[in-house]
Amino acid sequence: MFKHSLLIAGFMCWYFPAVLATQRMYVKSGSVANLSCPYETQDVSIKWRGPKNLTIYSINNNVNVQIDVSSRLKVNVESITGTYNLLVLNFTSADTGLYRCDTILNKHSVQHEIVVNVAEAPKHMEIINETSTGKIIGTQDFPVNLICTVDSGVPLNTLEWKNENRSIVGNYSDIVSYSFIATRDQHLKNFTCTANNSFYLVEKKIQLFIYLSPIVKLYVEPSFEIEEGKDVALTCEFESNNDLVELRWIKDNNSLSVSQNNHLLLTNVSKDDEGIYFCEVENQVAINSDQTEIKILYKPRLTDPFKIFEIESSIGQRSYISLNISSATRPYISWTYDPGPVGKLGYWNIQEIGEENYQLCSTIVPYDHSHFRTYGVRVRNSVGILNINVVLVGFTVKVFPTKLVRNLSDEIELNCNVSKNNLNASHMWIHSFSGVEIRILHGKVHDGMSTLHIPFSDYKDAGTYTCKWTSSMETHYSSSHIYVKSHPVLTSLHTFEKNGKTTLEVSFYSFPKPTAVLWFYRDKLITKLQLDNEGHVKEAPVQLFVYNRSVIATGYVTWHQVNETINPVINFFSCQIRNYMGNMDVSFHEYNNTNNTTTINSIxxxxxxxxxxxxxxxxxxxxxxxxxxxxxxxxxxxxxxxxxxxxxxxxxxxxxxxxxxxxxxxxxxxxxxxxxxxxxxxxxxxxxxxxxxxxxxxxxxxxxxxxxxxxxxxxxxxxxxxxxxxxxxxxx
Incomplete structure (x- = not known):
């Protein structure tokens, strides 16, 4: 019966043209290969052929028992569709090849071919730059490139990167890469490389380690607002996942310290400690910082601490007082109580002129000479008080500059002004040197100002110049100190004989200080002394003649000892004294022949x-x-x-x-x-x-x-x- 069916089928296939349809199929080794024939027929048989050489495996649901694989073959008939499916049990690589089902439809021979292969798993999956601990190292805010390679299986697999089971990137090849900018959130995240050909799934996980920039947080104890005189502590806490860390404390863009110490203690704080403090932490990735502003609550203080509040007035005249102060909070101001005679005191007006800066204004009206005196003012805020003395005077005298240094031959000009309310007062300049009054001078007066001009200055013009103004009621003074740099000036020469030796002594005045003293014999240098050599050069009082007035000034004395007592020998000695302005040469022979020489016995x-x-x-x-x-x-x-x-x-x-x-x-x-x-x-x-x-x-x-x-x-x-x-x- 089976042979007869084969003959009929062969004749019909030969007689009618075939319609081919080919399908490719993969089966895992050891599994069941389920081959489906898409044709439905009831009156014509359906044949399955297989390798090798398209051997008939079955006709309808009858398996060819004459072939070796018959024991592993089975035909299923779908009850609904009526199709015949060939099952190959325990599929091996020997079963791979071309399978065909054929039948006759509408008097035509039709065929459906299926090429069946054994599915193979992807192999040798590798992640480039993976560390031995299964990590990929990256740096925050820098690119990271994930690269995965694999030897593709059969059929061809997909290769993709996944994060949290979500596909990021993939393709059908043996390499896949994913590039991105590393962020803080991706630190210690897991990424998976997956190769899948529907039969085999191969995957490998790696962990992303990102070197992070430091996280910095600055804390202040007890508060960022602190009263003057108290202590405040700043603590800098930071997070960094690498050890290369440097911490810096910065105040108002000025570095305070560089260390690993994350504590900064400010003791006995003052207004100078106020400002913006930064804790700056640097690691191998970046520099991050946190900041806080320290505000010092301080008692009131004068904007100009060196200002003298001397108010000029006259009887019955309203005098205006203006004080500029700094205060952490709005101040309160009042006159202090004084049992003595006072003028009429006005109320205080407070006006804010800037951040923590205030202008305080009031008036005083004196109506008696006893009211020209000192008045007390008290400024208070929540931290403390400030006491200010305001001096009410009839008129004031000021000399400027108050100190002047000139070189030899320079001009000297001093100005002395007096209130325009007392232009009728007389004036004079008093020149004194080392406490001795030298001369009286008169300056040129114009519009309440006296100008003293000295066209050429030398050491005699140094000293104190006091400007004296005298009115019908009172006298006022103001002084300026003048220093004139000049070469050394000789004041006296002395010789002393004792025990067969002669001491030569030179007294002199020098401003600036002498730098060297040189002694000569027959014009050849025999010794050179420095000022700090106390044995032969030292400070001493000297008699100096300034404009025919004898004064005692601080000068210097130097001496040299000679093992002779004969005048002609002494006459060959000379001395040169130097300072930064010039030199002075002294010859004992020259001064032995002058009229100023007085000789006395000295044995x-x-x-x-x-x-x-x-x-x-x-x-x-x-x-x-x-x-x-x-x-x-x-x-x-x-x-x-x-x-x-x-x-x-x-x-x-x-x-x-x-x-x-x-x-x-x-x-x-x-x-x-x-x-x-x-x-x-x-x-x-x-x-x-x-x-x-x-x-x-x-x-x-x-x-x-x-x-x-x-x-x-x-x-x-x-x-x-x-x-x-x-x-x-x-x-x-």
Missing amino acids: DDENKKSLKYYLVGTFLTTVIVIIALGIYKHFYRPSVATNAQNENQREQEEVSRNSSQSSNNHSYDEVDSVYYHSVEWRNYNFEPPASAINDTHVNADYSIGSNDSEKVGDDPDQTRNDIARNSYMELV
Whole structure:
């Protein structure tokens, strides 16, 4: 029966043209291949053919038992559609190939072909740049590229990236990539690479690790508003998932510190601590910061803390007072109580002129001279108080500039103004140097201002210039201090001999300070001294002549010791003193030949001998006077009239004697006379003879700018000895 059916079917297929329809199908190895034939027929048979060589597998629902795979074949007839489906059980790669079902429809032979292959899974899936811990490293706000590769299976698979089971990107190839800008939200998110060919699903997960910019938060304790004098603590908290962190504290764009310390303590805060504080944290990704504004609640303060509130007024005149202050809150102001005489005090008007800045205005009207005095003002806010003194004066005098430094030969100009309400006041300039009044000057007055002009200045023009204005009621002063930079100025030369050695001493005045002192012998440098060498250059008071006035100023003294006591040797020494303005050269030979040179003995033995003569002479004189007085009292007691007559006679003798003395060309000048009845003692100063000047054992003393000798030496008794040696007592 089966053979007969095959013959009929073969004849019909040969006779009628075939209609081909081919389908491709994949089956997993070991599963059931369900091959569906789309033809429905009831009176014509349906045949299934398969590999190899399209062997007949079944006719209708009858399986060909003669083939090897018959045991794994089965034909199902769909009851609804009437179609015949071929089932291949436990499908293997040997079962792959071309399958065909054929039949006759409408007298035509039709065929449906199915190529069946074994499905294969994708293999060797790999994620590029994956770390050993299954992570992809990225940086916030920078691109991240996810790349997945796979060896495609059979049939061809889809390859895609998924995030949270949502497909992001995919294709039908062996590589898929996804690029994006990393955000903070994607840190530690999981991404999945999926390869799916409907039979096999291969996937691999990775975790995204994003280096994040720091998160910074700044906290203030106890509050961002703090009273002056208290402490405030700032704490900077931050999050960073990398260790390369640097923290900076910044105030008003000025760096305060760079450290790992996230605490900043402000102690005893003041208005200067007010401002915007930043905590700036930097890691390898970015710099982030947080900020807070610290507001200092402070007591009222003057906008100009150095301003002196001296108000000019006159009796019956309204004087206006204006104070500019800073205050954290709106201030309250009042006059302070004063039991003394006061003028008429006005009310205070407060006007805000800017953030935390206020202008306070009021008036005072004096109606008596006692009202020119100091008035107290108190400004208060929630933090504290500010006391201000307002001085009401009749008129004020101001000199400007108050301090002036000039170089040698520069001009000096000082201005002194006085209130226009007192233009009739007289004025003068008083120049003083080291506390000594030097001269009176008069400036040019115009519109209440006196201008003093000195066209060429030197050291004598330095000092204090006081502008003095005097009205009919009062006098006011104001001063300016002038400093003139000049080369050193010589004040005196001295030589001292002791123990066979001679000390050469130079006293001088210098502003600015001297920088060096050089000593020469026969014009060759023998030593160079610096100012800080206290052994040979030091500060000392010096006598300076300023416009013919002698003043004691702070100067300098330097000295050099010579192992000789011969004048010609000393004459070869010279000295040069330097400062930044110039030099001064001093030659001992030149000053030995000047009229200002005074030579005095200075050997110790002669000093002692002179002192001895002086003391003995004084003692003998005293004894003689006492004896004479005793004899007079015992042997002569004249009457009152006789005493008066003797007194008149003595006065006439004195006049005669003085007249005779002044007519004689005596080589001595009389200094003083003392009379004890008939005994007269006279004290004379004398100039030493020429032989004394040429004596090699001398102490030379030169005073620059004066004919009077200045005695300077190491021995404090030297001056007394010199006076004693240059004087004598004469008994008449």
